[in-house]
Amino acid sequence: MSNMQIELPKDAFSRVNTSSKESELITRPGITFWADARRRLMKNKVAMLGLAIIIIITMLAIFAPVFSEYTYTKQDLANTNAPPSREHPFGTDSHGRDLWVRVWVGARVSLAVGIFGSIIPGLIGIVIGGISGYFGGKVDMIIMRFIDIVMCVPNMIYIILITIYIGTGPAALVVAFALTGWMGTARSVRGMILQLKEQEFVLASRTLGASPANLIFQHLIPNTLGIVVVSMTMGVPSAIFQEAFLSFIGLGIQPPVPSWGQLANLGISVFRIYPSQLLIPAALISITMLSFNLFGDGLRDALDPKLRM
Amino acid sequence: MAKYIFKRLIISIITIWLLATVSFFLLRALPGNPFQTEKLLTVEMQERMMAYYGLDRPLLEQYFTYMKNLLNGNMGYSLKYTNRTVNSIIASTFPISADLGLRSLAVALPIGLALGVASARKRGKAIDYICVVVAVIGVSIPSFIMGSFLQYAFAIKLKILPVSQWETTAHTVLPTVALALSLMATLTRVMRASMLEVVMQDYIKTARAKGLSEGRIVWSHQIRNALIPVLTMLGPMVTSVLMGTFVIERIFAIPGLGQHFVNSITGLDYTMTMGLTIFYGTFMVFANFLVDIAYGIVDPRIRITK
Numbered sequence: 001m002s003n004m005q006i007e008l009p010k011d012a013f014s015r016v017n018t019s020s021k022e023s024e025l026i027t028r029p030g031i032t033f034w035a036d037a038r039r040r041l042m043k044n045k046v047a048m049l050g051l052a053i054i055i056i057i058t059m060l061a062i063f064a065p066v067f068s069e070y071t072y073t074k075q076d077l078a079n080t081n082a083p084p085s086r087e088h089p090f091g092t093d094s095h096g097r098d099l100w101v102r103v104w105v106g107a108r109v110s111l112a113v114g115i116f117g118s119i120i121p122g123l124i125g126i127v128i129g130g131i132s133g134y135f136g137g138k139v140d141m142i143i144m145r146f147i148d149i150v151m152c153v154p155n156m157i158y159i160i161l162i163t164i165y166i167g168t169g170p171a172a173l174v175v176a177f178a179l180t181g182w183m184g185t186a187r188s189v190r191g192m193i194l195q196l197k198e199q200e201f202v203l204a205s206r207t208l209g210a211s212p213a214n215l216i217f218q219h220l221i222p223n224t225l226g227i228v229v230v231s232m233t234m235g236v237p238s239a240i241f242q243e244a245f246l247s248f249i250g251l252g253i254q255p256p257v258p259s260w261g262q263l264a265n266l267g268i269s270v271f272r273i274y275p276s277q278l279l280i281p282a283a284l285i286s287i288t289m290l291s292f293n294l295f296g297d298g299l300r301d302a303l304d305p306k307l308r309m
Numbered sequence: 310m311a312k313y314i315f316k317r318l319i320i321s322i323i324t325i326w327l328l329a330t331v332s333f334f335l336l337r338a339l340p341g342n343p344f345q346t347e348k349l350l351t352v353e354m355q356e357r358m359m360a361y362y363g364l365d366r367p368l369l370e371q372y373f374t375y376m377k378n379l380l381n382g383n384m385g386y387s388l389k390y391t392n393r394t395v396n397s398i399i400a401s402t403f404p405i406s407a408d409l410g411l412r413s414l415a416v417a418l419p420i421g422l423a424l425g426v427a428s429a430r431k432r433g434k435a436i437d438y439i440c441v442v443v444a445v446i447g448v449s450i451p452s453f454i455m456g457s458f459l460q461y462a463f464a465i466k467l468k469i470l471p472v473s474q475w476e477t478t479a480h481t482v483l484p485t486v487a488l489a490l491s492l493m494a495t496l497t498r499v500m501r502a503s504m505l506e507v508v509m510q511d512y513i514k515t516a517r518a519k520g521l522s523e524g525r526i527v528w529s530h531q532i533r534n535a536l537i538p539v540l541t542m543l544g545p546m547v548t549s550v551l552m553g554t555f556v557i558e559r560i561f562a563i564p565g566l567g568q569h570f571v572n573s574i575t576g577l578d579y580t581m582t583m584g585l586t587i588f589y590g591t592f593m594v595f596a597n598f599l600v601d602i603a604y605g606i607v608d609p610r611i612r613i614t615k
Contacts (some may be wrong), residue, residue, distance in 0.1 A: 151545075151593075152325075152590035153332070153586050153589060154552075154570065156570065161335065164574070293445050293448060
């Protein structure tokens with residue numbers, strides 16, 4: 001310990017002119033939760049890269065077939081299994097169909113099934129999970145036991161059953177995904193609603209006379225939206241995968257309409273001789289799933305307040 | 310504990326009964342009959358086949374017959390594999406699928422969890438980025454693509470491993486790796502996220518403050534607590550892996566259970582689909598039950614017996 005004492009003269013300090021009113025003043029504009037999340041998402045380079053790739057693939061899916069002289073069914077039997085060239089950027093298949101057009105028409109199908117096959121079950125899950133969590137008691141028990149039972153069987157069995165019943169095709173697949181895919185979301189939404197409904201703002205709203213529907217849709221569900229949006233984004237790659245898988249085993253999209261899974265399935269039969277016919281759809285499936293996963297990861301980080309530091 | 314197990318057992322039996330009932334009537338609601346797909350059979354012959362298997366009786370009578378047989382553990386004859394019972398088909402193909410599944414899990418579980426832990430502990434460092442990238446690529450490449458490429462690279466080009474079939478240990482390598490990669494990637498992601506959550510908890514600071522060694526902190530405080538979400542996932546994961554995966558089995562020509570899941574439904578093989586559904590469901594219920602018990606062991610705060 002030193003005995004040295006620092007001399008601090010009184011006139012070295014001066015009073016900062018503050019009043020209690022000014023210190024309470026908000027100097028910066030308030031930022032909403034979503035604006036904050038967007039800002040953090042924009043800073044995440046990997047997520048933005050994922051988003052950029054998704055946009056490029058979507059644009060190509062929309063416009064590439066329009067600006068090509070070929071159609072996805074037009075056969076040219078004199079020019080089958082051609083390697084990639086200036087005329088056919090991805091080559092041709094065993095019927096001489098232009099693979100560039102087929103791949104991008106397939107992208108329309110795969111992306112549409114992937115996106116709607118994730119959003120629609122997500123929405124159903126929100127509604128059912130919301131009802132189950134809010135009302136609790138018997139309703140909750142019946143819905144949860146139902147989910148428990150249905151989840152005991154692999155999804156694939158239901159999807160195949162439904163496609164046998166209502167036929168195959170992009171719309172049928174989306175219906176099948178919608179009927180089988182809502183349970184995970186319903187469970188997690190229910191869990192969150194159970195926590196949220198005990199909080200004060202719900203009590204306040206109820207005291208002010210809000211109806212159950214109003215409470216569920218105005219107060220409870222918006223608070224669960226962050227996690228649901230993330231799970232929907234993460235659901236897109238798995239829906240794309242399921243479509244690819246079903247088409248790959250011949251149960252999904254039926255020829256001549258192409259999808260990525262089906263193109264991969266056709267490609268695998270000639271894989272050893274013409275590897276590019278499998279490589280291209282396989283690479284596109286993987287890149288798209290990767291981009292959605294990267295974007296979903298970024299979105300989760302942006303929406304999770306616990307990760308703020 | 311005994312009371313809890315008893316209660317769970319009752320709930321499980323009710324679950325499986327409901328499952329069997331729902332799938333029974335759902336399957337019968339499908340258009341067509343099992344013998345329609347074989348084009349050689351005339352309508353008259355189809356009807357005789359239906360009568361032979363008792364499928365022309367009233368639906369409720371069939372249901373009660375099926376349930377009675379099911380109680381005796383008899384799931385009937387397959388409608389597609391002549392003279393083979395569903396039990397014998399499951400008994401001969403399940404061990405193969407389970408073998409492949411166990412091998413993949415034995416590879417994926419330790420590596421996946423280790424990568425997850427390493428990644429979370431070195432958050433933001435090079436090793437974290439490598440693990441995250443490997444994991445996200447692993448979950449983004451569908452198994453049928455991974456399987457085809459492994460087969461092409463190692464069996465066709467390099468010729469160091471057999472292309473397909475299920476005979477020697479060398480035959481098991483490629484399918485095991487193809488299956489294990491995606492499992493590993495999923496486990497790494499879940500374990501990393503869970504570890505990151507745990508590392509920030511106050512009790513980790515307490516553990517450090519009271520002077521525990523880093524090894525103790527990691528093993529008995531962080532990993533143990535981080536395992537809970539992994540356990541939740543493990544029930545369905547182990548079930549689906551042991552029950553066989555259609556694509557891997559098809560690519561590598563493995564005579565496992567996975568193919569029957571798809572083939573029996575598309576062929577409207579009622580008894581086979583029913584048998585597989587019930588088998589899968591029972592397995593899943595049992596796996597989830599074990600997971601619930603494991604919760605209590607990993608985290609004593611979770612008391613399953615209230």
